[in-house]
Amino acid sequence: MGETTVRFFSFFTILTNLVVAMYFSLQLINSKIPLVDFAKKPGALTAITVYITVVGLVYQIVLRKIWTPTGLQMVVDELLHSVMPLFVIVFWLLFEMKKEVDWKQLPGWLIYPFVYTIYILIRGNFSGFYPYPFVDVDQLGIQTVLINCFFLVAFFVILSAMFVGIAKLIAKNKIKAN
Numbered sequence: 001m002g003e004t005t006v007r008f009f010s011f012f013t014i015l016t017n018l019v020v021a022m023y024f025s026l027q028l029i030n031s032k033i034p035l036v037d038f039a040k041k042p043g044a045l046t047a048i049t050v051y052i053t054v055v056g057l058v059y060q061i062v063l064r065k066i067w068t069p070t071g072l073q074m075v076v077d078e079l080l081h082s083v084m085p086l087f088v089i090v091f092w093l094l095f096e097m098k099k100e101v102d103w104k105q106l107p108g109w110l111i112y113p114f115v116y117t118i119y120i121l122i123r124g125n126f127s128g129f130y131p132y133p134f135v136d137v138d139q140l141g142i143q144t145v146l147i148n149c150f151f152l153v154a155f156f157v158i159l160s161a162m163f164v165g166i167a168k169l170i171a172k173n174k175i176k177a178n
Contacts, residue, residue: 003127010123010131012116013059016051017080019112020088023048042100046167047109049092050160054113056085057159062134098167099174106160113156117149 008014026039038044059081069077120131130136134148 006123007129007131010120010129012113012131013055013080015116016048016055017084019048020052020084042097043102043105043109045092045096046101046163047105047112047160049088049096050109050156050163051112052085052088053159053163054156056081057155063132066133092163093170096167099171101164101167101171103161103164106157106164109160110153110156113152117152121145121149 023039023044026036029036064081067077117135120135121137124130124135124137128138130138133139134152135145137145140148
Protein backbone atom coordinates (compact mmCIF):
# COMPACT_ATOMS: atom_id res chain seq x y z
CA MET A 1 0.00 0.00 0.00
CA GLY A 2 1.21 3.48 -0.78
CA GLU A 3 1.63 6.19 1.80
CA THR A 4 -1.43 8.05 0.49
CA THR A 5 -3.63 5.00 1.06
CA VAL A 6 -2.24 4.40 4.55
CA ARG A 7 -2.81 8.05 5.45
CA PHE A 8 -6.38 7.94 4.10
CA PHE A 9 -7.15 4.96 6.32
CA SER A 10 -5.46 6.64 9.29
CA PHE A 11 -8.43 8.94 9.86
CA PHE A 12 -10.88 7.90 12.58
CA THR A 13 -13.63 9.33 10.39
CA ILE A 14 -12.84 6.99 7.52
CA LEU A 15 -12.37 3.91 9.69
CA THR A 16 -15.53 4.59 11.69
CA ASN A 17 -17.64 5.16 8.59
CA LEU A 18 -16.29 1.82 7.30
CA VAL A 19 -17.31 0.21 10.59
CA VAL A 20 -20.79 1.71 10.17
CA ALA A 21 -21.01 0.39 6.59
CA MET A 22 -19.81 -3.03 7.71
CA TYR A 23 -22.32 -3.11 10.56
CA PHE A 24 -25.25 -2.33 8.27
CA SER A 25 -24.01 -4.80 5.66
CA LEU A 26 -23.73 -7.55 8.26
CA GLN A 27 -27.33 -6.91 9.32
CA LEU A 28 -28.38 -8.20 5.90
CA ILE A 29 -26.62 -11.54 6.37
CA ASN A 30 -28.42 -14.38 8.09
CA SER A 31 -25.52 -16.55 9.19
CA LYS A 32 -23.73 -17.98 12.19
CA ILE A 33 -20.40 -16.41 11.19
CA PRO A 34 -18.85 -14.96 14.40
CA LEU A 35 -18.53 -11.44 12.97
CA VAL A 36 -22.21 -11.46 11.97
CA ASP A 37 -23.20 -12.73 15.42
CA PHE A 38 -21.08 -10.03 17.05
CA ALA A 39 -22.67 -7.28 14.94
CA LYS A 40 -26.13 -8.45 15.94
CA LYS A 41 -25.47 -8.50 19.69
CA PRO A 42 -27.17 -5.91 21.85
CA GLY A 43 -24.77 -3.06 22.47
CA ALA A 44 -22.87 -3.38 19.20
CA LEU A 45 -25.07 -0.73 17.61
CA THR A 46 -24.66 1.46 20.68
CA ALA A 47 -20.86 1.23 20.48
CA ILE A 48 -20.92 2.10 16.78
CA THR A 49 -23.32 4.96 17.49
CA VAL A 50 -20.89 6.31 20.09
CA TYR A 51 -18.00 6.12 17.61
CA ILE A 52 -19.84 7.88 14.79
CA THR A 53 -21.26 10.46 17.22
CA VAL A 54 -17.69 11.26 18.29
CA VAL A 55 -16.79 11.65 14.61
CA GLY A 56 -19.62 14.13 14.15
CA LEU A 57 -19.11 16.10 17.35
CA VAL A 58 -15.33 16.39 17.12
CA TYR A 59 -15.71 17.59 13.55
CA GLN A 60 -18.41 20.14 14.40
CA ILE A 61 -16.67 21.43 17.55
CA VAL A 62 -12.95 21.22 16.69
CA LEU A 63 -12.27 20.57 13.03
CA ARG A 64 -14.95 22.42 11.05
CA LYS A 65 -13.36 25.82 11.72
CA ILE A 66 -9.93 24.72 10.46
CA TRP A 67 -11.02 22.67 7.43
CA THR A 68 -12.97 24.17 4.54
CA PRO A 69 -13.39 21.66 1.72
CA THR A 70 -15.02 22.68 -1.54
CA GLY A 71 -16.92 20.98 -4.34
CA LEU A 72 -17.40 17.23 -4.17
CA GLN A 73 -15.03 17.00 -1.22
CA MET A 74 -17.41 19.25 0.75
CA VAL A 75 -20.35 16.97 -0.09
CA VAL A 76 -18.45 13.85 0.99
CA ASP A 77 -17.20 15.65 4.09
CA GLU A 78 -20.77 16.54 5.13
CA LEU A 79 -21.95 12.99 4.48
CA LEU A 80 -19.18 11.49 6.63
CA HIS A 81 -19.27 14.02 9.48
CA SER A 82 -22.89 15.19 9.63
CA VAL A 83 -25.33 12.98 7.74
CA MET A 84 -23.99 9.57 8.79
CA PRO A 85 -23.80 10.43 12.50
CA LEU A 86 -27.39 11.70 12.46
CA PHE A 87 -28.57 8.69 10.44
CA VAL A 88 -26.95 6.25 12.87
CA ILE A 89 -28.30 8.07 15.95
CA VAL A 90 -31.84 7.93 14.54
CA PHE A 91 -31.37 4.25 13.63
CA TRP A 92 -30.12 3.60 17.17
CA LEU A 93 -33.16 5.34 18.66
CA LEU A 94 -35.48 3.21 16.54
CA PHE A 95 -33.81 -0.21 16.52
CA GLU A 96 -31.27 -0.83 19.29
CA MET A 97 -32.36 -3.48 21.81
CA LYS A 98 -32.13 -0.88 24.56
CA LYS A 99 -33.29 -3.17 27.34
CA GLU A 100 -30.18 -5.30 26.79
CA VAL A 101 -27.64 -2.45 26.62
CA ASP A 102 -25.62 -2.59 29.83
CA TRP A 103 -23.02 -0.57 31.73
CA LYS A 104 -20.60 -3.51 31.75
CA GLN A 105 -20.34 -3.29 27.93
CA LEU A 106 -18.79 0.18 28.14
CA PRO A 107 -15.12 -0.87 28.76
CA GLY A 108 -15.21 -3.10 25.66
CA TRP A 109 -16.44 -0.19 23.57
CA LEU A 110 -13.26 1.73 24.43
CA ILE A 111 -10.95 -0.86 22.82
CA TYR A 112 -11.37 0.45 19.26
CA PRO A 113 -10.62 4.12 20.04
CA PHE A 114 -7.77 3.08 22.35
CA VAL A 115 -6.10 0.86 19.73
CA TYR A 116 -6.66 3.54 17.10
CA THR A 117 -4.98 6.19 19.26
CA ILE A 118 -1.98 3.98 20.02
CA TYR A 119 -1.66 3.18 16.31
CA ILE A 120 -1.69 6.81 15.12
CA LEU A 121 0.75 7.91 17.80
CA ILE A 122 3.22 5.13 17.03
CA ARG A 123 2.85 5.52 13.28
CA GLY A 124 3.08 9.30 13.54
CA ASN A 125 6.30 8.96 15.50
CA PHE A 126 7.87 7.11 12.57
CA SER A 127 6.15 8.82 9.62
CA GLY A 128 5.68 12.35 10.93
CA PHE A 129 2.01 12.19 9.86
CA TYR A 130 -0.71 12.71 12.46
CA PRO A 131 -4.24 12.67 11.02
CA TYR A 132 -5.61 15.30 13.40
CA PRO A 133 -4.01 18.49 14.72
CA PHE A 134 -4.85 17.71 18.36
CA VAL A 135 -2.67 14.55 18.24
CA ASP A 136 0.24 16.07 16.32
CA VAL A 137 3.15 15.35 18.66
CA ASP A 138 5.60 17.25 16.41
CA GLN A 139 3.56 20.45 16.72
CA LEU A 140 2.17 20.15 20.26
CA GLY A 141 4.61 17.94 22.14
CA ILE A 142 3.86 14.61 23.75
CA GLN A 143 2.58 16.09 27.02
CA THR A 144 -0.10 18.19 25.32
CA VAL A 145 -1.09 15.30 23.04
CA LEU A 146 -1.43 12.95 26.03
CA ILE A 147 -3.63 15.53 27.77
CA ASN A 148 -5.73 15.79 24.59
CA CYS A 149 -5.96 11.98 24.47
CA PHE A 150 -7.09 11.93 28.09
CA PHE A 151 -9.90 14.35 27.23
CA LEU A 152 -10.84 12.25 24.19
CA VAL A 153 -11.04 9.13 26.38
CA ALA A 154 -13.16 11.05 28.88
CA PHE A 155 -15.39 12.19 26.01
CA PHE A 156 -15.82 8.58 24.84
CA VAL A 157 -16.64 7.44 28.37
CA ILE A 158 -19.14 10.25 28.98
CA LEU A 159 -20.82 9.77 25.60
CA SER A 160 -20.96 5.99 26.11
CA ALA A 161 -22.48 6.47 29.56
CA MET A 162 -25.02 8.88 28.10
CA PHE A 163 -26.09 6.34 25.47
CA VAL A 164 -26.38 3.57 28.07
CA GLY A 165 -28.34 5.88 30.36
CA ILE A 166 -30.66 6.94 27.54
CA ALA A 167 -31.13 3.29 26.50
CA LYS A 168 -32.05 2.32 30.07
CA LEU A 169 -34.42 5.27 30.39
CA ILE A 170 -36.16 4.44 27.10
CA ALA A 171 -36.40 0.74 28.03
CA LYS A 172 -37.79 1.61 31.48
CA ASN A 173 -40.38 3.97 29.98
CA LYS A 174 -41.41 1.32 27.42
CA ILE A 175 -42.02 -1.16 30.22
CA LYS A 176 -44.13 1.40 32.14
CA ALA A 177 -46.12 2.22 28.99
CA ASN A 178 -46.99 -1.45 28.46
